[in-house]
Amino acid sequence: MTTGADTERLFPEGEIRTVSGGAAQPARFVPGQPDMWVFVFFEALVFTAYFTVYIVSRSRSPDLFLKSQAHLNLRVGVFNTLVLLASSWAVARSVQAARERSFRSALTNAFLTLFFGFVFLVSKVLEWAAEIGQGFTFTTDEFFSFYYFLTAIHFIHLLIGFIVLTVAVYQLWSPARRSQEVIETCATYWHTIDFLWVLIFALLYVMR
């Protein structure tokens, strides 16, 4: 496995990585610490396992799952997804801006990411409150157990994501820091929250 130092050697300080698909294509690289991808793959596999357990439980009592699933608010789910996709877009812009040394723009986009993440957080809490208000809790039935479990474990990833974004903002803040590697590593973590949610959305809200 290559280290961050190798990446640093490939792209020394000051050289802008042009990844716009032009003719001057640099060597292939992993954004951020390759180490973060170990986390991404490990978590991705763990979630595949959770999803599999969910689908198998579902196929054992399909009617119960469908009946409870009808109580979810599909539009809220779509809204959640759109917001998280927007946050991923913003963090990708932030990384690109930092790469081009336009740190003002990078910082703005990082704050935009935080904002979208916060909107997701609030809408998730409101959604839970609404479900609980209707009497659907963690122990109501098997569907709601999985619903609260998957959304909550994702929510914990989101909360850690705020710490991770804070690290990125801290890096961007002062000219003394601004490690492109750390910023890209943080972005990779944030995208993980996004792509896991895309799957959770399809499995909890859409599938039948």
Added chain:
Amino acid sequence: MSASAMGNVPEEPPGSLLRRIAWHWRYDEKRELWIGWWTLVVFYNLYGLLFFVITRTQPPPEPSLGSSEVVEWFADRRHGLVYGYAIVFIVGGATAIMNATLAYSMRRMSVSRAFAYSYLVIYALATLPGMLIMGVACTVGAMRPDRDPELMRWLYDFAFLSFEGTMGVFLVGSLVWMLAVLLDENGVFPKWFGYLNLCNALTEVVVAPAWIFKSGAFAWNGTIAWWINMGVFVTYTIVFLTLLRRMILREDFGTGPLPDLSPGRAPAPSGLLKAAR
């Protein structure tokens, strides 16, 4: 292996395991680390054997058993429980030297000593919910098969919930280790191991529903609360044993003087050893 300060060190002899062990005991400067590492390896294997084969308490039985079924459960494995946990009680203290070795890895890092100390204390505490309380509850249950069945079920719940439901120590312990690895600049462990600690911590959270459900994926024997969690934990353990071994192999004590001996009896320790101390 580096040469000893004593001067001429004979080559590691070929031949029987016992002779090689004797050589390492006599000349290997990393013997303290190897004692810790081998204790870890032997202990985890023994742990698997005792819990899965001898006591047959893992994979865990169903939480939904009726009290008469619990009485049968205890009767079925009476000798396994009593003798198996007796061995657990004897070797349980070995965790002290294991955790000391893991804490030492944090002392090698460029981080505050607070990390090593926190880890040491957290995992010293972890032996209680990790195995000892369960062992006591199972032994007491197995001792008197004629006990009131409702109390037998209380002991059964006590055993499995103390074992599975108290993951906070492992959660915080993993986070402490994660932070130490990520902050470290000495490269004691690769950064990805830091992130793997986070994965392990996240699966410890997932066990909490065992306090709420008596059946299904989230119960103490459930696919999510037990099987996936155990899979992650076993992977994590194998990874850190391998990385710890690499750390010990890399460790270079050289021929330098011993660290921190009483004044007047030894020269001042070299920088590297100071770092190791």
Added chain:
Amino acid sequence: MRRTDGEVLLLGALPVVGVIWLSAFLLFPGFVQPMSPTMSAEEVAAFYRDPENLPRIRYSMILFNWFAVGFVPILALIVLQIRRMAHRTPIFSYAILACAAGGPTIFLMANLFWLLAAFRPMRDPQLTLMFNDLAWVTFSSQVGFLIAQSVILALAIYLDRQERPVFQPWVAHFNLVVAALLIPSAFTGAAMTGPIAWDGLLTFWVRNVAIGLWIIVMAVVLGRAIKRQRAEDEAVAA
């Protein structure tokens, strides 16, 4: 030079704690003539309900509750001596510290079960029996940390290779013997009568005498080691 006066004080406090332990031990009516595991639930309940026994159970266990952790300072002193040994890593001193945290916690659990059984002696005899079992099994079988600290100390002494080692090799041999004497009591759940039952020769008498002897011997050798350390420190300072 760091003074060792505090260490001398901690060691000097040990006989006091020792006397308290001994009196608590003699005060508890279940220790002088150890309770048999074969007692029925009604007999166990009667033991706790006996107006002669009840106050003695409570006061002795409260004393243990106060002073059980009195064990920790000795281990801390041992840690300090291990740090003076010719080792390349702090692993052994860390390990003894880890034992120091684990051992008394377990003893306190046993203490808690005894006190709970005595708190409402009128409850269902089956419940009193269960608390009594939990207390005795925890007290008798939990020798893991005691064994570990003896074995670790022995290893540390064997690997202390310097001209004048901190402890003489016989201390290490002694520790291994103590560790071996503690092993049988882990099996206390296997028998209701005989030497390994919790009132038996091996589990009760040999084990508790071994622990007592260990404390006395370690206190003496610690005292000598600290004395020597003070003499050396003064020689350097002079």
Added chain:
Amino acid sequence: MNARFEKRLLVVWLVLSAMTIAQLGVASVDRQAALTPNVEITSSAILLALIKVRIIFRQFMEVRHAPVLLCRLTDLWLVVTGATLLGCYLAGRLA
């Protein structure tokens, strides 16, 4: 910011959002008080989600510029996840 790259990210985001709206459309089909099992809806929901994840991998997470190994591994995970989820679902429907 590099205008070309900015435009590219915007397009990616718009495509992902459009696919999400499409999923809303799929989910709204035949949506009454009582939902019924539907293989087409489930399959398309999972496939759309996997395609979205692949776009996130390749564009946002920049896997398209990463060493071939990473491209292969991400694709492998997508295939394994898709096959497991759809396989389990279809097996459950048939059983």
